[in-house]
Amino acid sequence: MSTVSSAFDHLSERTRLSPESGIVEVLNHGWGKQGLIPLWAGEGDRPTPDFIRQAGADALMAGETFYTQQRGITELRQGLADYYRRQFGVTRPVDAFTVTGSGMQAIKLAIEAVSGPGDEILYLSPSWPNLPAAFALSGGKPVPFVMDVEDGRWSIDMQRFEAAVTPRTRALFINTPSNPTGWVAAIDDLKAILAIARKHNLWIIADEIYSRFFYEGARAPSFLDVSEDNDLILYVNSFSKNWAMTGWRVGWIVAPPAIGQALENLVQYSTSGVAQFMQKGALKAITEGDAFVDEQVALAKRARDLFCDILQSTNRVVIEKPAGAFYAFFRIDGLTDTRPAAIDIVDRANVGLAPGTAFGPGGEEFMRACFLRRIGQVEEAAGRLSAYISSL
Numbered sequence: 001m002s003t004v005s006s007a008f009d010h011l012s013e014r015t016r017l018s019p020e021s022g023i024v025e026v027l028n029h030g031w032g033k034q035g036l037i038p039l040w041a042g043e044g045d046r047p048t049p050d051f052i053r054q055a056g057a058d059a060l061m062a063g064e065t066f067y068t069q070q071r072g073i074t075e076l077r078q079g080l081a082d083y084y085r086r087q088f089g090v091t092r093p094v095d096a097f098t099v100t101g102s103g104m105q106a107i108k109l110a111i112e113a114v115s116g117p118g119d120e121i122l123y124l125s126p127s128w129p130n131l132p133a134a135f136a137l138s139g140g141k142p143v144p145f146v147m148d149v150e151d152g153r154w155s156i157d158m159q160r161f162e163a164a165v166t167p168r169t170r171a172l173f174i175n176t177p178s179n180p181t182g183w184v185a186a187i188d189d190l191k192a193i194l195a196i197a198r199k200h201n202l203w204i205i206a207d208e209i210y211s212r213f214f215y216e217g218a219r220a221p222s223f224l225d226v227s228e229d230n231d232l233i234l235y236v237n238s239f240s241k242n243w244a245m246t247g248w249r250v251g252w253i254v255a256p257p258a259i260g261q262a263l264e265n266l267v268q269y270s271t272s273g274v275a276q277f278m279q280k281g282a283l284k285a286i287t288e289g290d291a292f293v294d295e296q297v298a299l300a301k302r303a304r305d306l307f308c309d310i311l312q313s314t315n316r317v318v319i320e321k322p323a324g325a326f327y328a329f330f331r332i333d334g335l336t337d338t339r340p341a342a343i344d345i346v347d348r349a350n351v352g353l354a355p356g357t358a359f360g361p362g363g364e365e366f367m368r369a370c371f372l373r374r375i376g377q378v379e380e381a382a383g384r385l386s387a388y389i390s391s392l
Helices: 004-009 022-030 050-061 076-090 103-113 131-139 159-163 187-200 255-268 276-288 288-311 340-351 374-392
Strands: 097-100 121-124 141-146 146-150 154-157 170-173 202-205 233-238 251-253 329-334 366-370
Touching: 004 255, 050 154, 050 276, 076 097, 076 251, 076 276, 097 103, 097 255, 103 131, 103 170, 103 233, 103 251, 103 255, 121 131, 131 141, 131 170, 141 202, 159 187, 159 288, 170 187, 288 329, 288 374, 340 366
Parallel strands: 121 141, 121 170, 170 202, 202 233
Antiparallel strands: 097 251, 146 154, 233 251, 329 366
């Protein structure tokens, strides 16, 4: 008779070795705990705004429940093209855009498009844990490049970064603004990375999901600011963060039009497209949601300043106000293993944080807190953490 253990043993090696998320481990421990303030996941506490929900609901009730174009409905791809003209000052044809079933799927398809089994993808670490896991599940070898950090400020040594490129490297994965560190690549950083990619004939997968969450200007610097049309760059993005649509699972890829059909094939053989009524909600977001994003960023900046100032006042926390994204990535003096510390903080402070161990090499001594929440809740969470730190 088959048993659970024997069934597991008959899974593919990639599946057997897929890691449990270190963030989800803490989330599962504290799930449902009364009064807990959850800063562990990468989302705010505001639901999708009414104007977006209504557009999705209207489309659903109108019976828009059939198959659509695999790359996404034309109206949404045109809306994305208009958005890039408006926000980035670039003109891209509709055929450059492919709608995906989430930012995560955009990343997975980008990986599969440019690499195969045994190929290496060089990525910046600490990183969102889904990245190396997705690389490995696609048969590739994720290669972390550990960023330099001093007093909470993160940077890339470009000579060391280029030295990490090997004959098996197929792509550079660059997430800026960064989850979890909040690091934002300057224009000179982007130029240097692009020069490395050109020299070694590598793809760049540019994860610019947090580009609007930038606290020193209207948006973060982008590879779009320094690249040319023939550069090998795939941009992955999502509706999740900007427009409070994490549960909708709609993302997109911007790619050279010449590979549009190949990306459409990958969509066809994975999800066969995104539900039309969900795309209508996304269309409303991309065409009429700029003001909402501005509100989100303003709230995040206030919450960032409050949270970081309170923790800094303990004199036991190394924390730098991040230039982008909506996470505080900080180190508490005396804590070197943040995995059990995150569990202890749930139990004793009633605050949910993500342990730095979840974010790979370079993150082990840090904790991540998502501060995109109501100001009163952020202040309460910071106060509880300060009391916990004082008790150590």
